[in-house]
Amino acid sequence: MLTKDLLRYKIKSGKISPQFVNPTDEQLLAVADQLISVFEGGINTPRATLLESSKQIIDSTPGAPIVKRGLEKLLLDRTEFDTAPNEELIAFRQKLFTETSRLLSQKQFQNYEDYQRTVLDTIAEGSRPEIAPTRNEAGAAESRSKIAPTGDEAGAEGSRPEIAPIGEVELGAKLYADLPSNQPVLTFNTLSAERLLHRYNAAQVQGLLLHCNSLTLKLSDSMTAELRQLFKYLRFNQLLSTIRKEGELYEITVDGPLNLFYKTKRYGMNLANFFLAVLHQPKWELAAEIQFRNKRVSRLSLDESCGIKPISQQFLAYIPEDIQLFQTMLKNKTEDWQIRPGSQFLPLAGDFYCFPDYQLIHKSGVETAIELFHPWHQGHLIARLNTLAEQKDVSLILGVSKELEKKPLIAEALETSAYFSQFGFTFRDVPTMRSLLPILNSFV
Amino acid sequence: MSIPLKISFDKGTLVLQNVPEALQSDLPDSRWDERTLTFRAPAYRYRHIVSQLRAHNIAYQDTARQFTVESFRHGKSITPYPYQTEAIDAWHANGKRGVISLPTGAGKTFIAILLIADTQRPTLVHVPTIDLMHQWHAVLTEHFGQEIGRYGGGQHELQDITVTTYQSAVMHAPHYGNRFGFVVFDECHHLPGEQYQYAAISSIAPFRLGMTATPERVDGKESRLYALVGECCYEAKVQELSGKTLSEYRVMTIAVEMEDTERVQYEEARRTYLSFLKQAKINMGTSRGWHTFLWRASQSDEGRAAFKAYLTQKQLSFASTTKQEWVWKLIQRHRGDRMIIFTQDNDTAYQIGTRFFLPVLTHQTKLKERNDFLNGFRDGTYSILVTSKVLNEGVDVPEANVAIIVSGSGSVREHVQRLGRILRKREGKQAVLYELISKQTGEHFVNRRRRQHHAYQTS
Numbered sequence: 073m074l075t076k077d078l079l080r081y082k083i084k085s086g087k088i089s090p091q092f093v094n095p096t097d098e099q100l101l102a103v104a105d106q107l108i109s110v111f112e113g114g115i116n117t118p119r120a121t122l123l124e125s126s127k128q129i130i131d132s133t134p135g136a137p138i139v140k141r142g143l144e145k146l147l148l149d150r151t152e153f154d155t156a157p158n159e160e161l162i163a164f165r166q167k168l169f170t171e172t173s174r175l176l177s178q179k180q181f182q183n184y185e186d187y188q189r190t191v192l193d194t195i196a197e198g199s200r201p202e203i204a205p206t207r208n209e210a211g212a213a214e215s216r217s218k219i220a221p222t223g224d225e226a227g228a229e230g231s232r233p234e235i236a237p238i239g240e241v242e243l244g245a246k247l248y249a250d251l252p253s254n255q256p257v258l259t260f261n262t263l264s265a266e267r268l269l270h271r272y273n274a275a276q277v278q279g280l281l282l283h284c285n286s287l288t289l290k291l292s293d294s295m296t297a298e299l300r301q302l303f304k305y306l307r308f309n310q311l312l313s314t315i316r317k318e319g320e321l322y323e324i325t326v327d328g329p330l331n332l333f334y335k336t337k338r339y340g341m342n343l344a345n346f347f348l349a350v351l352h353q354p355k356w357e358l359a360a361e362i363q364f365r366n367k368r369v370s371r372l373s374l375d376e377s378c379g380i381k382p383i384s385q386q387f388l389a390y391i392p393e394d395i396q397l398f399q400t401m402l403k404n405k406t407e408d409w410q411i412r413p414g415s416q417f418l419p420l421a422g423d424f425y426c427f428p429d430y431q432l433i434h435k436s437g438v439e440t441a442i443e444l445f446h447p448w449h450q451g452h453l454i455a456r457l458n459t460l461a462e463q464k465d466v467s468l469i470l471g472v473s474k475e476l477e478k479k480p481l482i483a484e485a486l487e488t489s490a491y492f493s494q495f496g497f498t499f500r501d502v503p504t505m506r507s508l509l510p511i512l513n514s515f516v
Numbered sequence: 517m518s519i520p521l522k523i524s525f526d527k528g529t530l531v532l533q534n535v536p537e538a539l540q541s542d543l544p545d546s547r548w549d550e551r552t553l554t555f556r557a558p559a560y561r562y563r564h565i566v567s568q569l570r571a572h573n574i575a576y577q578d579t580a581r582q583f584t585v586e587s588f589r590h591g592k593s594i595t596p597y598p599y600q601t602e603a604i605d606a607w608h609a610n611g612k613r614g615v616i617s618l619p620t621g622a623g624k625t626f627i628a629i630l631l632i633a634d635t636q637r638p639t640l641v642h643v644p645t646i647d648l649m650h651q652w653h654a655v656l657t658e659h660f661g662q663e664i665g666r667y668g669g670g671q672h673e674l675q676d677i678t679v680t681t682y683q684s685a686v687m688h689a690p691h692y693g694n695r696f697g698f699v700v701f702d703e704c705h706h707l708p709g710e711q712y713q714y715a716a717i718s719s720i721a722p723f724r725l726g727m728t729a730t731p732e733r734v735d736g737k738e739s740r741l742y743a744l745v746g747e748c749c750y751e752a753k754v755q756e757l758s759g760k761t762l763s764e765y766r767v768m769t770i771a772v773e774m775e776d777t778e779r780v781q782y783e784e785a786r787r788t789y790l791s792f793l794k795q796a797k798i799n800m801g802t803s804r805g806w807h808t809f810l811w812r813a814s815q816s817d818e819g820r821a822a823f824k825a826y827l828t829q830k831q832l833s834f835a836s837t838t839k840q841e842w843v844w845k846l847i848q849r850h851r852g853d854r855m856i857i858f859t860q861d862n863d864t865a866y867q868i869g870t871r872f873f874l875p876v877l878t879h880q881t882k883l884k885e886r887n888d889f890l891n892g893f894r895d896g897t898y899s900i901l902v903t904s905k906v907l908n909e910g911v912d913v914p915e916a917n918v919a920i921i922v923s924g925s926g927s928v929r930e931h932v933q934r935l936g937r938i939l940r941k942r943e944g945k946q947a948v949l950y951e952l953i954s955k956q957t958g959e960h961f962v963n964r965r966r967r968q969h970h971a972y973q974t975s
Contacts, residue, residue: 172873455552481524481579
C-alpha cells in the first residue's frame with residue numbers, strides 16, 4: 073500500500089479525485105519495466121544497494137518522481153529481506169563491548185587515538201581470537217561466518233591464528249553490518265509492468281480509503297460468483313454491512329461496529345483491503361468520505377469506468393473446495409438436490425437483504441438457500457435471528473458453527489428461536505448431510 | 517413473562533437486546549443499530565450501563581463480562597512511601613478510576629502492583645514499547661509468582677495478568693476486551709492518540725488506572741484521557757521528590773562551537789533551506805508547516821535541493837565533530853559511572869557507537885541483543901549505552917547516573933523523560949544530565965524553550 077506522502081489526488085469543491093496513471097503509457101511502462109528489472113536482479117543484494125539502483129532510475133528517467141517512488145514502494149512491498157539475526161556478529165559485539173567497557177572504566181587514555189589503538193590491538197591480540205574479525209571481507213551481505221574464526225580455524229592444536237591487525241575503517245564497517253540497510257534480498261514476487269501500474273492505481277484508492285469511516289457501494293444483482301467473493305471479503309475483514317435496494321441497484325453500506333459512535337478510521341485498513349474485492353465486480357459505484365487529519369471531509373466517488381483491473385487473485389474459475397466437498401456429500405446421499413455457490417440477494421423483512429453462501433435446487437424446481445455462520449459472525453447471527461423471527465415467506469436455512477454455539481448468548485438465542493429450531497442446524501467444520509437433509513426435505 | 521435485557525460483547529462494543537422502551541434513552545451512549553437490529557454501546561460504557569440498570573432495578577442477563585474475582589497474592593512485603601499511599605487512596609476515593617501523575621523513578625509500577633493486588637480482577641497492563649512489556653512482565657512475575665501473559669511483539673499469551681503493547685491492544689481488544697476487569701495504562705499520555713484510544717474504548721473493564729509523568733499533551737487531548745480512564749486523581753512534581761525518593765540531579769548545558777569547515781557548510785545549507793521557505797512562503801511555525809515543506813520540496817529540483825540542505829544543517833548541528841569530542845571528554849570524565857548517550861536519530865547513534873565501540877540500542881536492535889544490552893548495562897558488563905529514542909520512556913535502568921543528550925527534539929516531554937532515566941534513587945547517587953547544544957544554531961532556541969519546564973528549575 074502507499075503511504076500518505078506518495079498519494080496523488082486533487083480536491084476541488086469538496087470532491088477528492090485520485091490522480092491515476094495511464095496503464096498504457098509507454099514511457100511509464102518502460103520506467104516500470106526498468107524498476108522491476110532492478111528488483112528482479114536484486115536477489116542477495118543489500119537493501120541499501122537495491123535502493124541506490126532504483127534511485128538511479130527514479131532520478132534519471134522522465135516522469136513525476138512521486139509516481140516512480142510510489143512504484144518503488146509497491147515493489148518493496150513484494151520484496152522479502154533476510155531479517156534473521158546475525159548470531160556471529162551479535163556474539164562478536166557482545167565480546168567487543170565487554171572489552172571496551174572494561175577499558176573505559178579502568179584505564180585513563182591520553183586521547184581518543186590512544187583508546188582506538190588499544191581497542192584495535194586488543195582485537196588483534198592472538199590471545200583473544202574470539203573477538204577478532206577476519207580480514208577478507210567483501211561486503212556486508214557476505215559478512216556472516218566471517219566475523220570470528222571458529223575453534224577449527226584458530227588451529228587444531230591450540231596454535232595462534234594468523235590474524236592481521238584490523239583497521240579502524242574496517243572495524244567501523246563491520247561493527248553494525250547487520251542493520252536493515254545491509255540486509256540482503258531473499259525473494260521478490262515479480263509482476264508485469266502493466267500490472268504494476270494497475271496495482272499503483274488501486275493503491276491510490278486504497279491509500280485514500282485508509283482515511284475514511286465507511287463506504288457505500290452500489291451493485292446490480294446480475295452478478296453471481298463475484299458477489300459471493302465480495303461478501304466473503306466483507307466477512308473476512310470483520311466489517312458490517314447494511315444492504316438496501318435502490319431502484320435496480322443494491323446499495324451496500326460497509327463499516328465497523330464502532331462506527332455507530334465515532335467517525336473512526338479504525339476500519340480504514342479493513343475497508344482498503346475490501347476494495348480489492350470491489351474491483352472484481354463488473355459494474356460498481358463506490359462513494360466514501362475521506363478525511364485527512366485536521367482537514368475537511370472530501371467526497372470520493374468512483375465506478376468501474378476508472379479502468380483499474382482486478383489485482384487480487386480471482387477464484388471464480390474453479391469450484392471452491394468446500395462446495396466440491398458439499399456436492400460430493402450431497403450426491404452420495406441423494407440425487408434429488410443440486411448445490412451451487414450462492415449467487416443472489418435474498419430479500420428479508422423490512423428493506424434488508426442477505427447474501428447466502430449456497431443455493432440448493434430440488435429436481436421439482438423448489439429452491440432454497442443456506443447461510444453459514446462461522447465463529448466470527450456473532451453479530452450477524454443475532455441480527456439474522458431477529459429478522460427471521462418476523463419473517464414468514466423466506467426460504468433460508470441457517471448453519472451455525474459449533475464454536476459459535478459455545479457462547480452462552482448464542483446458545484440461548486438458538487434455543488429460543490422458533491425459526492432456528494425449524495430451519496437451522498449446527499456444524500463442526502463443514503455441514504453434514506445428516507443434519508441438513510431433513511430440513512431440505514421439509515421444503516418438498 | 518417479560519424477556520430479560522441481555523448484554524453481550526461484540527468486537528469492542530456491547531450489544532443490548534430487549535431494552536425496555538422507557539430505558540432506551542437513559543443508557544449512556546447506547547444507540548439503535550439497524551445493521552444488527554439491536555442496541556449497541558461502546559464497550560467502555562459497561563460500568564455506566566450496568567450501574568444504570570441496577571439503579572432502575574432492572575433484571576439483566578450479562579454474557580459480556582467474562583471475568584470473575586481473583587485471588588492474586590502479592591508475594592513481596594514492601595512498604596510504600598507516604599506519597600504512594602496517598603496516590604493509592606486517591607485512586608480508590610475516585611471510584612477505582614483515574615490518572616496518577618508522578619515523575620519517572622517515583623515507583624509508579626509499584627503502585628500498579630499494589631492496586632492489582634487490591635482490585636483482585638484479571639488485569640491488562642498497556643505499555644508503549646516491547647522493552648517495557650518485557651520489563652513489566654519480569655516485575656509482575658517476581659511480585660505475583662504466577663504466569664504473566666504477554667501480548668505483542670509476536671507473543672500471544674493471555675493470562676489473568678497480562679502485559680500488552682498499545683499497538684497490539686488496538687488490534688486485539690475487540691476480541692478479548694471483556695476478559696479483564698482492571699486495565700492499567702502505563703505512560704498513559706499516549707492513550708488519546710487517534711488509534712490508541714480504541715484500546716480503552718473496546719474494553720469493558722470497570723476499574724481503570726492511568727500512569728504518567730506528564731499527562732499534558734501538546735494537542736490538549738488529555739481531556740480524552742480523563743474521559744476514558746478517569747480524572748487525574750493524584751499528582752507530584754519532580755522537585756517535590758528530588759533528594760527524597762529521587763536522586764539529587766544537576767542539568768549542565770554545554771554550548772559547543774562547530775569547527776570552521778562545518779560552520780561554513782552549516783551556514784550555506786541553512787541559507788539554501790531558509791531562502792526556499794521564504795520564496796515558497798512556508799511558515800514552519802504553523803501546524804501544517806512541515807507537511808507543506810515536504811510537499812513543496814518534492815515538486816521541483818530547487819525544492820529537493822532545499823530538503824537536502826535542511827537535512828545537512830540538521831545533521832551538522834546534531835552531530836558535529838566538536839560534539840563528538842565532547843562526548844569523548846565526558847566519557848573520560850565519568851570513568852566508572854553508568855552513562856546513557858541519547859541522540860535524536862539512529863544514524864547519529866550508530867555513528868557514535870561505531871566511533872567509540874559502544875553498544876547501540878535502537879528499535880532496529882533485535883530482541884535477544886536488546887536484552888543483552890539492557891541486562892549488561894544493569895549488571896555493569898557495559899558501562900555506557902548509546903540510544904536514540906527507545907530508552908526515552910519507562911525502561912528501568914536505575915544504575916544509570918549520567919546522561920548525555922547529544923541531540924533531541926524540541927519536546928519538553930522527551931527531555932523530562934530522558935532526565936527521568938537517571939533519577940532512580942541509589943545511595944549517594946548524584947545524577948548529571950549534560951546537554952550538548954551547537955552554538956548559533958536552531959538547537960540553541962529549542963533548548964531555551966525547553967528550559968522553562970519545572971524539571972529544569974533546580975539547575
